[in-house]
Structures are given as structure tokens and as C-alpha cells.
């Protein structure tokens with residue numbers, strides 16, 4: 001059966017924007033009677049804070065959201081990603097890249113042509129064996145890049161509409177051997193039979209890259225619904241410095257989880273202001289929701305959740 005998922009990184013407490021995305025992902029899956037998975041994206045071990053595996057699950061549980069066993073951690077699944085990397089390598093689609101971040105930044109100072117700022121300019125794509133040996137003997141450890149797509153990749157996002165993007169030569173394995181996020185997420189979404197990926201739209205730009213990776217691995221891509229971010233009044237994405245942004249913050253103000261859930265539901269057109277709703281009620285009302293297509297601006301310290 002097609003599944004849905006919420007895939008947070010355990011780097012801190014979930015904020016209202018994360019919880020809103022989780023609620024929407026849960027509604028898409030559960031209103032369809034589908035499994036719903038939690039997957040921790042924790043390959044970047046330097047930023048993981050172990051206590052937040054539990055704090056994030058606890059906040060979802062307090063809101064009344066449920067999920068299927070088992071909760072998945074990407075760091076337990078490296079075999080899967082390494083087998084995908086081996087497939088790409090054996091197909092001759094990857095090459096080692098010796099560039100430092102600074103070299104890439106300097107090479108892309110002046111954006112040119114159709115590329116957005118920060119794309120990889122292909123510096124290492126045609127290195128000779130001698131050049132590689134020279135880099136290796138200088139002590140440089142390469143990352144592994146996947147050759148991009150010569151054609152723009154197009155897809156129709158459920159919330160953002162028709163979208164297209166160019167795909168540069170993306171890192172699929174970092175220089176320390178860690179599989180890259182863009183590879184792992186593709187492998188996991190296919191392995192878990194995710195039919196619709198519901199996630200924040202800061203990942204919209206990465207989606208053509210992920211579709212390309214699925215394509216060269218011969219994997220069926222999911223569909224996507226990118227949820228516009230929740231922003232602070234400054235226009236920046238919501239963050240801890242913006243005030244009472246987490247469920248724990250709101251509860252410290254005397255609000256209860258039902259109020260927070262109900263507030264999130266009002267922002268999706270699923271509840272009236274001041275109404276108290278349960279996840280079950282929201283399932284009955286979904287999908288008559290006004291699905292978000294614009295960012296939601298919040299001033300957390302002025303929110304009165306009723």
C-alpha cells in the first residue's frame with residue numbers, strides 16, 4: 001500500500017512550521033488509510049543531538065499523530081545507500097571530486113547561463129588519471145559526484161504546480177564516506193513505497209536532483225507536495241530566536257496540545273479560530289482544506305491560540 005512519511009532531522013525541537021508539515025503529511029496518508037512512517041534523517045552525525053529523537057516523537061504523540069512501526073534511522077541503513085552508490089559507480093556515472101567548498105564558491109562567484117548560484121561547475125568531471133593521482137598524493141580525499149542531467153527535469157508538484165530545474169553534478173558520497181542526503185532520501189522513499197512526499201518547500205530546489213538520482217537508479221519516483229515554509233515577520237524561516245515556537249514553549253505559556261493542533265488546523269483551513277479539534281475530526285474534513293501555496297508568516301509571541 002502506498003505510504004506517507006515525515007522525515008525530521010533530530011537536531012533540535014520541532015517548531016510550529018515542522019509540526020504543521022507533519023500534520024499535513026499525516027493527513028494525506030491517514031485520510032487515505034495509508035501507512036505513515038517516521039524516518040530520522042540523521043546521517044549528518046555532527047548536527048544530531050541524541051535527546052531530540054525522543055523529543056520530536058513526543059511532540060507528535062502529544063498532538064495526537066500516530067505512525068507505523070518501526071521508526072527508521074538513516075544511520076542504520078548505510079548498507080542500502082552503499083549498494084545504490086555501487087550501482088552508480090559500476091554504471092560509470094560517478095567521478096571523484098577534489099574541490100574544497102571554497103574552490104567551488106570561487107568558481108561560481110559569477111552565476112552564468114541558466115544555473116542558479118552555487119551549482120557545481122564540473123571542475124573535476126574530466127580529470128585525467130595523472131591529475132587524480134596528483135590530488136591524492138597532495139592528501140586530498142575526494143567526494144563522489146553523480147553526473148547531472150543534460151536536460152532540465154520537470155515535474156508537477158501537488159502544491160507548487162509545474163516545476164522544472166537543471167541538475168548539476170551532485171555529491172552522492174561525502175569526502176568522509178557518508179552517503180549524501182540526496183541519495184539516501186531517494187533510496188528510502190522507494191524502499192518505503194512512499195507514494196506522496198509531503199515536506200517543506202526549502203527542498204523544492206533539490207527535487208529535480210532527486211528525480212535524476214531515482215531515474216539513473218531505475219527507481220520509480222514518488223509524487224511531491226512541497227509545503228510553503230512558516231516564516232517569521234522578518235521573512236526569515238521560523239527559528240528559536242523568534243519566540244515561543246515549539247510545543248514545549250506553547251505549553252509553558254499555558255496552552256495545551258489540542259490548542260496547538262487546532263491552531264495548526266486553522267492555518268490549513270480545517271478549523272475555525274478558537275475551535276478545539278482532534279486528529280480524527282481533521283481526517284473527516286480533509287482534503288477540503290485550503291492547502292497552503294503561500295508562506296505563512298507568524299509572530300509567535302503575539303499568537304493567542306484561544
Ligand SMILES: [Zn+2]
Nearest residue numbers: 097098099124
Ligand atoms: Zn571538483
